[in-house]
Amino acid sequence: MIRRILCSVPLLTLSMASFAAPQLSQYTAIRVQKANELALKEEYKPAIEALNSIDTSRDYDRAYVERMLGVFYWQAGNSQQAITHLKKAVESHQLEDEQGWTTQRMLADLLMTNQQYTQAISHYQALTKNVSQNQKAEEIWFRLAQAQYQVEQWAPVLSSLGQYKKFKAINEVPTLSLKLGAQLALERWKSAIPTLEKLVSLEPNKLSWWRQLVGLQVQTKQYGKALDTLALAKLNKLALSEQDLRLLAQLYAQRGIPERAAITLSELAGSQSELKLITQQAVYWQQAKEWDNAIEQWELASRQDSKYQWNLAQVLLQQGYYDRAIVALEKVEQRDKQRRVLLAKARAYYKLNELDKALVEAKEAHNIEHSKESESWIKFLTNLRKTKQGVES
Template structure:
């Protein structure tokens, strides 16, 4: 959505000296002076009536009166009439130099204020030419960029800001925001990154800039920088959403820091109730070789769903906790895993020196499906038991 921009309109200064301009007839000058005196007392309607009563065949007089009518109508709060009279003054091409430039500037600003952006653009373009000494043309380029922005004319926004940059650096939030909006709309992701970085330096407490920067860094596959940005945002205690924390965990894991990934997931409100989060934490802890934490996570997962008893049992076996592993294996209900479960139990019993139980488990596994693995276990355990029996006898 395009953000509307509101503008202040500079009041044209109608000095007493301007009434005596050599181009203005004495007849018109007297009435203009009277109208100005009324306007200074904020009697705008009487001042307008005085100007409306002027009848002159001189083009300059007419243009001058139209300009004053535009100013007074604006002061009286009638923008529509102000725009109409100022347009007539500008289109007459009778007002020159500073007076003409200031009149066209007021007309352009009024059009902008009332969202007549397309009509304002040619006036701002004209204002950038033959600028009177002492007038700030950078403001005109800025307004022109804003008009193009409102019309979603993105290339024109950037080209106009390039002209603006000849007079002023683009180092303030309004100009940087315009630049960023155009770059994002044109999908110039790499160009938008330094723009966002500049905005963050100006408004470091605005989290939306940080979130956008992370998005652009991901878009340009700068995953390490995205991690650094999001981690710093977390360090600054910005209110990260659950999606931000999930992304941060993913980035930590991608960089090869699974323990940090697990810790970040653990901060989520449903870290101990969402089975996907629980199992992901378990995987991260296991990758980090934090065995105790991994076991705790698999135990919690198994409480939610018995299918994770197998993952728990595997890790318990690996860590030499054979009795606990057997208990976990007893809870595995998956029929497709029964042969693997029996072989795992055979291994656990063997480690606990329960050769008879181990052999029974191995034979049951072999009965389910003959395999080289189960056959080897049976041969190994049978020979070992014979050896032990021979020693005992």
């Protein structure tokens, strides 16, 4: 699930330097001044009452009063009333230039704070068309992107961030998080990878960035990079989960480093008790040609499930542990492997120079199923035994 980014709206401010502007009638200016003095003492209720008592037919005066009411209601903690009055001020189109722009910015920020994102978007878009020289254009584009993010307008989010980038580089966590969320929603996996790489560099201790980066690298079949990323996260001593370590082991094995894969699995809590983990370690140790380690794991697995006696016996035979191999072969219960078990025992007894026992096993295998292999063993062992008897006689 894509993480929601909560916006942080700056304090709304109202400069009273222009309360006596030439456009404001003397009647209104005097009453506005009184209301402002009350507000400066944080006496918002009487300040609001003073503004509401102003009776004027002048459009500009009315718009100015609505603007002040919006600010005072906000300062008094009544955001809904603040929005109502700021909307009237903006929609009057009487406030121009800097004054009009800042009023609309107040309204957009309040709408954003109150989760009225669609309305906030329309006001932010209007603000972007005429950014005051005293304002930071990148802030407006960022807030627009945040509002679009909340209503899942993913392509517009990226477009707004593209405009943001013209004023300020996208190299901070909030902007990168917005960009990442939109890219993931649009399934632009390859484009999201550089974004995540920047997030990892900015917040190297945040494991979720590493995990998402590895996930995308795997999804785009960049397995080598995924291994490097996850291995680096482990090297940085991040608290990798069992799932992370299992994936790391798989990536090591895929890269052709089975020894590291086995070692990684050995670090899991169930490495010596969970059968699947035990057998996977055994396979990796075999691939790494670490035979004694492989034998140890197959022995552990065979104690839980006798079917792994066959795997154990094969490695024991390969490494010349013939007595131990015979013991393991005796415990193999799979009927479909009986012929192969008998031939393996014939080989083990032959290596131990117990030719009579080897021949018995070979003949029994031949009785189960005639094959060239069993027939060759019988001929070989029979001739060898005759030769040996001749020498001894």
